[in-house]
Amino acid sequence: MSTLKELLGTDKRSVVIADSLRVLDAEVADKGGLGGMAVKTAYKIVKGVSPDFLEKVVDVLFDDFMDALDPIYQEAVSAGTSPRAQLVQNTNRVADALLSITDRRAQTAKNAVVKKSYEKLRGSAKKHVEAAVPRLGELLERHVGS
Numbered sequence: 001m002s003t004l005k006e007l008l009g010t011d012k013r014s015v016v017i018a019d020s021l022r023v024l025d026a027e028v029a030d031k032g033g034l035g036g037m038a039v040k041t042a043y044k045i046v047k048g049v050s051p052d053f054l055e056k057v058v059d060v061l062f063d064d065f066m067d068a069l070d071p072i073y074q075e076a077v078s079a080g081t082s083p084r085a086q087l088v089q090n091t092n093r094v095a096d097a098l099l100s101i102t103d104r105r106a107q108t109a110k111n112a113v114v115k116k117s118y119e120k121l122r123g124s125a126k127k128h129v130e131a132a133v134p135r136l137g138e139l140l141e142r143h144v145g146s
Helices: 004-008 013-029 033-047 053-079 083-089 091-107 112-144
Strands: none
Touching: 004 053, 004 112, 013 033, 013 053, 013 112, 033 053, 033 112, 053 083, 053 091, 053 112, 083 091, 083 112, 091 112
């Protein structure tokens, strides 16, 4: 059985990264209230670091994210369920796995603005990542099938 990294990490990588950025934009755009305003402000700040900053970040995190999501994807394949359904059933696990990666990376971030923005939002990050899981599942299905 192929891993997510094998399925998405070669020929499809740039397309999946571009799609991931669209998903990220949509998730941020959907945020409302004061918490949403904080997320949107931080996102704007991070996007302002350089025109391709987020693309580079997603590319750097890509392999680790695929490794983190692979066990859940493999469970979907074994169970004959869709990746989206399996991710949604394991929302908490998905969020914890992805945030463990970003937490580790944030600790060593060299850009003070990015690091500070991450630290400000980290307290509410899990609920935002959990909210993004259905779109993340749809992204996987678009690129690996259901």
